[in-house]
Each structure stands twice: as structure tokens, then as C-alpha cells.
Amino acid sequence: MPYTKIKETCLYINDLDKAEKFYHEELEMPLISKVDGRHVFFRCGESVLLCFLPEVTKIETNLPPHFAYGKQHLAFEVKAEDYLEIREKLSKKEIEITHNQDWGGGLSSFYFEDPFGNVLEIVPQGIWE
CATH class of the missing domain: 3.10.180.10 (2,3-Dihydroxybiphenyl 1,2-Dioxygenase, domain 1)
Structure with missing residues (x-):
């Protein structure tokens, strides 16, 4: 299969504001999207870093459930x-x-x-x- 890269990577966190402060302000990654109570996404070079609240995404109904601890x-x-x-x-x-x-x-x-x-x-x- 001719893969070109891993486009996005997920981390599962427990505080969206804290994740935004660290990844956006401290690591200087541009903010792409934030949905209160669900996720915050960042641009990382050519890739995307997705930070999700696992308690929300493990019961996902629109997408396959996913989570990690x-x-x-x-x-x-x-x-x-x-x-x-x-x-x-x-x-x-x-x-x-x-x-x-x-x-x-x-x-x-x-x-x-x-x-x-x-x-x-x-x-x-x-x-x-």
C-alpha cells in the first residue's frame, strides 16, 4: 500500500483548556479547532494533533468509538x-x-x-x- 505519512495522531487528555495552553501556547502549535466538551485540534507541521476527552469519544455514535488511558x-x-x-x-x-x-x-x-x-x-x- 502506498502510504505517504501518518496524517493525524490522537492523544486522550482530561482538560481541553490545559491542552490548549500547553500545545498552543507552550509548544506553539496553531489551533485548528476546539469543541468544548469534546476535543481540541492543532497543526503540527504537515500533520494534525488531535486531543480528545476519552470519556466522550469512547461512547461516540457518529464515528467509531475510540479512547486510551x-x-x-x-x-x-x-x-x-x-x-x-x-x-x-x-x-x-x-x-x-x-x-x-x-x-x-x-x-x-x-x-x-x-x-x-x-x-x-x-x-x-x-x-x-
């Missing part, structure tokens, strides 16, 4: 030349780096958590190439 993980890719600047910017915003990973070949990534405990990662282009 626990520490979900996703990685955000950045241009290699922007990697260190982004790390510094997050540190200045007092976002704690929880782990640094050396992948060999001069490539590394770092991890941090969102306000819901989801494990987020910043990777420079080239990690999976």
Missing part, C-alpha cells in the same frame, strides 16, 4: 539545525527534559511530558532515515 507517546520531528534552539526554548519555558537519548551516528533526541503525563519527544530530521 495512560502514558501515550509521540515524537515531534524538527529540522536538525533547529533542534538545539528548540531544546533551549522549552527549557526557558520551564518544561522539564526527562530523558536524553543518544541514537548513535551523531543523532540524539530528548523527552518531556505534557500536563497529562504523556511522553513527548523531540527528534531531529534523520532519526528514521
